[in-house]
Amino acid sequence: MNKLLAIAAVAALNLTCPAAFAALAVGSHAPQFTASGYLDGQPLTFDLKAALKKGPVVLYFFPAPHTDGCNMEAHMFAESIDKFHALGATVIGVTANNLPQLAEFSRETEYCSGKFPVAADPGAKIAKQYDAKAAIPIPVSTRASFVITPNGQIIFAHETMRAREHIEQTLTALTDWRAKHPG
Numbered sequence: 321m322n323k324l325l326a327i328a329a330v331a332a333l334n335l336t337c338p339a340a341f342a343a344l345a346v347g348s349h350a351p352q353f354t355a356s357g358y359l360d361g362q363p364l365t366f367d368l369k370a371a372l373k374k375g376p377v378v379l380y381f382f383p384a385p386h387t388d389g390c391n392m393e394a395h396m397f398a399e400s401i402d403k404f405h406a407l408g409a410t411v412i413g414v415t416a417n418n419l420p421q422l423a424e425f426s427r428e429t430e431y432c433s434g435k436f437p438v439a440a441d442p443g444a445k446i447a448k449q450y451d452a453k454a455a456i457p458i459p460v461s462t463r464a465s466f467v468i469t470p471n472g473q474i475i476f477a478h479e480t481m482r483a484r485e486h487i488e489q490t491l492t493a494l495t496d497w498r499a500k501h502p503g
Contacts, residue, residue: 343464343479344450350379350468351449355414355441360434361427366412368468375408376497377468378490381452381461382415385425385438389463390415393483394431394438400487401435407494409467411436416444416459452479467493469501 344350354367371377380397382390397404397411404411413436415422422440426432447453447461454460465486467476476493478486 343452343462343477344466344474346474346477348474350377350466350472350474351446352472353446353449355439355446357412357414357437357439358423358426359437360432361423363423364437366437366439368412371410371412372468372470372472374410375470376410376494378404378409378411378465378494379450379468380411380413380463380465380486380490381441381447381450382413382463383454383460384415385421385431389481389483391431393463393486394425395433396484396487398431398433398435400491403491404494407491407498409494413438414441414446414461415439416441416447416453416461465490467497469497 350368352369354365357364357366368377382393384390394413401411422438426438427434432438441447441461444453444459444461450464450466452461452464454462462479463481463483464479466474467490469475475497476490478489
């Protein structure tokens with residue numbers, strides 16, 4: 321997807337009624353996936369099942385790198401990564417955008433700063449499994465965040481185009497879960 325098409329898709333999402341969003345429900349079992357991506361510009365394959373063996377996972381979907389809301393959200397996750405790690409969590413960002421853009425996005429200091437991986441979701445197939453695919457003709461995800469426990473249960477799901485809420489609310493959900501599940 322070229323940058324102009326990505327910007328148009330994000331603009332269309334901003335016009336979509338928030339009530340049309342329908343992220344996978346709390347209590348659901350998280351669909352397993354593997355996805356190609358980057359961490360600090362280095363290629364990787366993210367495997368949800370393997371990540372969950374290490375602790376909870378914060379999975380967030382974003383419409384497109386190098387767009388205002390997605391840039392801000394990635395930067396905010398990067399700024400808060402130490403808080404997520406202190407709670408034992410892995411953070412992964414997933415987009416239906418192209419893989420080459422993600423290499424640059426993952427290492428740029430104004431975005432991910434090399435602090436967490438971002439992965440490609442060609443055709444928004446993973447987003448569709450999480451009910452986070454936008455209801456527009458091109459494959460793009462909504463802005464949705466999930467907190468997934470090591471046993472694969474979704475304990476938090478949040479979907480809104482307001483990027484700031486995702487970081488605050490996923491941290492709160494993790495903190496509450498960790499209080500009940502120390503160690």
